[in-house]
Amino acid sequence: MFDSQMIVDGLMWYFAFLFSTVCHEAAHAWVALRGGDKTAYHGGQVSLDPLPHVRREPFGMILMPWLSFFLNGGQFMMGWASAPYDPYWARQYPKRAAWMSLAGPLANFSLAIISGLAIRFGLSLGVLQASERVLTNSGDAVLQLLSIMFYLNIVLGTFNLLPLPPLDGFTAIGIFLPESMAARLEEFRQTAGMFQIVGLIVAWQVAGYFIGPVYAFASAVILGR
Secondary structure: OOOHHHHHHHHHHHHHHHHHHHHHHHHHHHHHHHOOOOHHHHOOOOOOOHHHHHHHOHHHHHHHHHHHHHHOOOOOOOOOOOOOOOHHHHHHOHHHHHHHHHHHHHHHHHHHHHHHHHHHHHHHOOOOOOOOOOOOOOOOHHHHHHHHHHHHHHHHHHHHOOOOOOOHHHHHHHHHOOHHHHHHHHHHHHOOOHHHHHHHHHHHHHHHHHHHHHHHHHHHHHHOO
C-alpha cells in the first residue's frame, strides 16, 4: 500500500540515487579524459547533468530504482549507470584504466564523508533536528536526505570496490601491479564473459559482510555514533 509519505521518501531516495550515481560515472569519465580517453567526454558523461547518463541507461537509472524502492517497502533503492570507454586505450594504458575505475567509488566515499560531516555539524550546531530514528526516518527533511546520502554512498562505494569482475574494484587492482600484469588483468576483464556474471552473483552474496562493518566504522568516525 503506497501512501504520501512513501512517495516523499521515494523522491528523496531517488534524488540521492541520481546524484550519487551521476557523480560516480562522471568521476570515471573525468579521470578517463585526463588519462587520454575522450570516449565518455564525447558521450556527455564528463558532466553532473543527469540527462546523458539517463539516456545511456534509462532502465538502470529510472525504472529499476523505483521498482526496487517499492519492492523493498520503501527502505532502499538500487540501479545502475555506465560510462563508455575505449577498450584499446585501457589495454594500452592499464594503470590509467585502473585509476579510472577507482575514481567512481572514491566519488561515492567523498559524498558519504561530506554528508556525514554535514549531519554531525548540523546536529551539534542545532541546525538539524533529529528524531529517534535519525538515520532512517527523520522528521527533518534535510537530515533525512543527508542520512540517505550517507548510507547510500557507503553502500555504492563499498559494493563497487569489491575485487570481482565486472566491478570497479577488480580493475583498480591494477594500480598495485606492474604494468605488464595490469595489462593482462585488463585484458582478462574485457574477455571475462561468464566470469562477469559469476562475479556479480558472488558480489551480491558477500556484499553484506563488508557493507555493514564499513558503515559502522564510518558512522563511528564521521558521525561520532
